[in-house]
Amino acid sequence: MKKHPVILSLAILCVLGLAALTATRAAVEPVPAAFQYATIEWGGSPSNVYVVRPDTKVEFYAGRLAREKAPEGCAEAPYFMTLVMNLLGKEGYEFAGFTGNGIVMKRAERR
Numbered sequence: 001m002k003k004h005p006v007i008l009s010l011a012i013l014c015v016l017g018l019a020a021l022t023a024t025r026a027a028v029e030p031v032p033a034a035f036q037y038a039t040i041e042w043g044g045s046p047s048n049v050y051v052v053r054p055d056t057k058v059e060f061y062a063g064r065l066a067r068e069k070a071p072e073g074c075a076e077a078p079y080f081m082t083l084v085m086n087l088l089g090k091e092g093y094e095f096a097g098f099t100g101n102g103i104v105m106k107r108a109e110r111r
Helices: 003-028 076-089
Strands: 035-041 050-052 058-060 095-098 102-108
Touching: 035 076, 076 102
Parallel strands: none
Antiparallel strands: 035 050, 035 102, 050 058, 095 102
């Protein structure tokens, strides 16, 4: 059998190229993201809904929610908590979990 040096060279180049590509991908790993958390708490009425911010400040939402009324037949707690969740969503937060009376939201830490 006659050997083809051009085909052999191309095969070696392909193998080396794939090895280099694999090594490059393995070397670049994303840095794990750090998160900030905020907790929305239901204080028993729309006038007592508040958010505990990542910097430990507490923000009360009574003023913002005073104009709103839950639709007839709708429980106030989920209605008003959803409104606050959407306000936090505009700030980059997303749902992370529940507590006894609240909702935990998270966003990637801003550096």
